[in-house]
Amino acid sequence: MTAQLIDGNALSKKIRGEVAERVAALKARGVQPGLAVILVGENPASQVYVKHKVADCEGTGMRSVLERYEPTMSEADLLARVRALNDDPAIHGILVQLPLPSHIDANKVIETISPSKDVDGFHVQSAGALMIGQPGFKPCTPYGCMKMLESIGVSPKGRHAVVIGRSNIVGKPMAMLLLQANATVTICHSGTPDLGAMTRQADIVVAAVGKRNVLTADMVKPGAVVIDVGMNRNDEDKLCGDVDFAGVSQVAGWITPVPGGVGPMTRAMLLVNTIEAAERAAAQAV
Numbered sequence: 001m002t003a004q005l006i007d008g009n010a011l012s013k014k015i016r017g018e019v020a021e022r023v024a025a026l027k028a029r030g031v032q033p034g035l036a037v038i039l040v041g042e043n044p045a046s047q048v049y050v051k052h053k054v055a056d057c058e059g060t061g062m063r064s065v066l067e068r069y070e071p072t073m074s075e076a077d078l079l080a081r082v083r084a085l086n087d088d089p090a091i092h093g094i095l096v097q098l099p100l101p102s103h104i105d106a107n108k109v110i111e112t113i114s115p116s117k118d119v120d121g122f123h124v125q126s127a128g129a130l131m132i133g134q135p136g137f138k139p140c141t142p143y144g145c146m147k148m149l150e151s152i153g154v155s156p157k158g159r160h161a162v163v164i165g166r167s168n169i170v171g172k173p174m175a176m177l178l179l180q181a182n183a184t185v186t187i188c189h190s191g192t193p194d195l196g197a198m199t200r201q202a203d204i205v206v207a208a209v210g211k212r213n214v215l216t217a218d219m220v221k222p223g224a225v226v227i228d229v230g231m232n233r234n235d236e237d238k239l240c241g242d243v244d245f246a247g248v249s250q251v252a253g254w255i256t257p258v259p260g261g262v263g264p265m266t267r268a269m270l271l272v273n274t275i276e277a278a279e280r281a282a283a284q285a286v
């Protein structure tokens, strides 16, 4: 392997430590930062995710409230819970774990979360703020990827970044953040005819697809930074990303592993957004 590893576990630990210091500072002023996590239904992956989010929160000294509901919960009842949390001054961040059962309109739920508590950064107001360069909550996964670049001292300025994937939660906000940081950005998707022709030009590649081996060694410029957002299972049922790690790590300059790369950074950035929300609320209360 020639590429250097970008260690998401180590970086997220550092970030969690910084959040814990900010939590302690707010507590000293009599404010207990609080995150509410809502889980509707029994999706096994979602149950694991919310468990981690709650534990992460408590690890920094923040309060977390986990609300679990039956899969039959009505949309109206869920919207009423979100509105109640919007009005609760002890809650600074609200996260509704996705996916929701099919009878609930996830967009409607997200748009009901107060933008000031939208710590996932999925609200249309947060997306709009990102688009026009106004302050707002950034979606945790692309925010974490930007922190990874910062940690290795690679500025996107003047570089060509290729983002593979255009979802509202990863690909599009990733591209916007890279653009804001003055990269020249190309967004690829399932309709891109020759993905390799694009990625071979890239100084930075972010793969956010959800398919194994979307990026192979022959598609990477020597020395490029490769960030693998994908979460898939290989033939041995082990977690793997979108990138052929064994091959690409022979060509890239930097690479994120899966697991231990973007995943822990996503969790850490949720904490950053939550403490940010609590600090803003505290500043407004003065």
Ligand code: NAP
Residues within 6 Å of the ligand: 141, 164, 165, 166, 167, 168, 169, 170, 171, 188, 189, 190, 191, 192, 195, 208, 209, 210, 211, 214, 229, 230, 231, 232, 262, 263, 264, 266, 267
């Ligand atoms: P998504 O909504 O399914 O979007 C996938 C994107 O990949 C789409 O834009 C799709 O294009 C594009 N795509 C599909 N096949 C392609 C191909 N062969 N070549 C180029 N582009 C292709 O998924 P997502 O929510 O963005 O998540 C992407 C992956 O990241 C998943 O594995 C997910 O589990 C993982 N993820 C990880 C974290 C983390 O913390 N590590 C967080 C979030 C997501 P079209 O738009 O044309 O369909």
